[in-house]
Amino acid sequence: MDDTAIEVRLGKPADAKGILDCLLLTLSEHTWFDRDENESGITNPDVLGIKISQFKLGEKAYIVAVDQDKVVGFILLVRGGLHSVRHTCDLGMSLLPEYREKGIGSRLLQAAIDWTRQHGMDKIYCSTFNTNHRAVRLYEKFGFEREGVRRKQYKIAGEYVDQILFGKLLNA
Numbered sequence: 424m425d426d427t428a429i430e431v432r433l434g435k436p437a438d439a440k441g442i443l444d445c446l447l448l449t450l451s452e453h454t455w456f457d458r459d460e461n462e463s464g465i466t467n468p469d470v471l472g473i474k475i476s477q478f479k480l481g482e483k484a485y486i487v488a489v490d491q492d493k494v495v496g497f498i499l500l501v502r503g504g505l506h507s508v509r510h511t512c513d514l515g516m517s518l519l520p521e522y523r524e525k526g527i528g529s530r531l532l533q534a535a536i537d538w539t540r541q542h543g544m545d546k547i548y549c550s551t552f553n554t555n556h557r558a559v560r561l562y563e564k565f566g567f568e569r570e571g572v573r574r575k576q577y578k579i580a581g582e583y584v585d586q587i588l589f590g591k592l593l594n595a
């Protein structure tokens with residue numbers, strides 16, 4: 424696959440089914456996230472499409488990676504809602520298995536950081552399992568710092584894993 428053929432852009436309501444397919448497939452791996460495909464909270468692409476169409480500018484966004492017309496990965500960005508956390512943005516990301524380790528996650532993350540800066544936030548944050556070496560490498564490569572560790576926070580496939588909290592200050 425030629426990585427340059429992958430487009431990275433803001434998600435649209437029409438991307439909802441692709442985003443959902445990608446999310447559910449990733450959750451069904453039972454490896455990377457704190458929930459499985461039955462706990463995603465949203466399963467209907469029409470409902471997700473409506474939600475995306477209602478996103479307020481600079482409050483929430485999907486950034487998607489698209490191969491031809493197919494969504495192959497995404498980042499969800501959510502600005503803090505309370506006054507005390509309006510300067511922060513939470514991120515979660517996921518790529519289809521065959522599109523991993525080709526630099527697409529890096530392109531998505533750069534676009535996410537750009538979006539967060541453009542909309543005036545000062546901090547972007549996320550978390551991952553200590554066992555997710557690829558995600559840890561990706562976040563550290565982009566200057567995210569380890570802000571804490573919650574020991575044995577999750578039990579995944581019968582094994583305890585730690586949750587590593589990552590944050591990046593954008594105007595420091």
Ligand SMILES: CC(C)(COP(=O)(O)OP(=O)(O)OC[C@H]1O[C@@H](n2cnc3c(N)ncnc32)[C@H](O)[C@@H]1OP(=O)(O)O)[C@@H](O)C(=O)NCCC(=O)NCCS
Nearest residue numbers: 455516517518523524525526527528529551556557558560
């Ligand atoms: C995590 C994820 C989003 C990263 O996206 P990606 O496109 O695979 O990442 P990239 O290819 O841009 O970068 C991955 C980096 O990890 C490195 N890497 C890969 N395997 C690794 C390993 N086992 N140990 C350490 N580093 C590793 C790569 O070399 C690359 O670093 P480099 O750019 O310095 O060479 C993607 O792999 C994914 O969707 N994984 C499953 C879902 C998931 O884990 N989501 C995040 C949950 S917090």
